[in-house]
Amino acid sequence: MKNNRIVIIAKTVITALLILLIYHIGSSDFIRAQINKEDEKMQIDPIKETSLKIQAEEEKLIDSDHFHYEDLKFVDVNGFEIIKKAYEDIDFNGEFEKGNIEDYDYYIQLFRRLVDGKVTFIYKESKQEFYLKDFDEIKHNFNNDSYYNPNKYTYYFFDMDKDGQPELGISDESRFVYFFKYDTQIQKFTLWYASPTSWNYLIGSEKIGYGRGTSYAIDILNQNGKLKTSTWFYIDEYYNKTKQQPETVYIVSLPFFISGSENTKNYKSMRSQIGYYSDMYVNRNLERFYFFKITEDQWKQLTNKFFELREQSRKNINEVTYTYEELFGK
DSSP states (O other): OHHHHHHHHHHHHHHHHHHHHHHHHHHHHHHHHHHTOOOTTOOOOHHHHHHHHHHHHHTTOOBTTTOOGGGOOBOOHHHHHHHHHHHHTSOOOOOOOOOOGGGHHHHHHHHHHHHTTSSOEEETTTTEEEOGGGOGGGSEEETTEEEOOGGGSEEEEEOTTSSSSOEEEEEOSSSOEEEEEEETTTTEEEEEEEEOSTTEEEEETTEEEEEETTEEEEEEEOTTSOEEEEEEEEEEEEEETTTTEEEEEEEEEOOEETTSHHHHHHHHHHGGGOOEEEEEEETTEEEEEEEEEEOHHHHHHHHHHHHHHHHHHHHHGGGGEEOHHHHHOO
16 A cells, blocks of 8 residues: 555656646747747748748858757847847837827717628728628637627727827737728728737737737837837746756847848847847748847846836726727617
């Protein structure tokens, strides 16, 4: 009996250790997978992909699938100053701008027609028109059955694109948030921004935050709902085989700016200190992000404003959040 208990205890301990190991490995793999976020429907550009691969081989860069944390070197003082300057160019200030409040009643009536299925919206990527009830991505899933019920959604009503007029966000608070805009020139609704993931959240007009575990990002959009600036940063734990001990690592990407010139300048200055790279789609174009290992104190310096913005937005978003009845009436 005693031997049986010992065996059972031993099996329990081994199982627990295996679970922890799987979780740890999964955590690192997950972070890398999330950093390499791509639209699943995106068609890969073979020419751009080949060009990026050749560049990586010529410059002996390591991609996100083949690096090891213990091999990464800390950036030096000058390198950190370059990264810091790039982060200072990111607008971490944010609020849910109201726009022209005197026009709210007019726009509420317009958007109610969209939500109630009276009019269609234009899906700009395909130029197709849909009624919301026919748009599969926005339907609720219940017992493997999809359905559309306006009363089940959460609505955000504010000036998301900073043009002075309000946009309407629709979310199920678990899988997606979609923003719709009324285009006064063509007098039609368009899908302005789509976030088909539960890990993104609103942090202000033209700003989207990302957070899962200890992996974070901020996307800043332009007035067309396209990405203008993006940067990633995360914390991970791993077992350092060289030192034979667990360690925590702090990683940041160089911010990516759509303008391009800043990316080239920063890359050339930091090329010798790149930890690894990850290729991601930005506005349907394959682009390269570079990641660096920094200290905990440096990580906090770069990310502090993001977390302040996130906490502020969690409070302020309540002012622009509605149920169907609160926004449109019965």
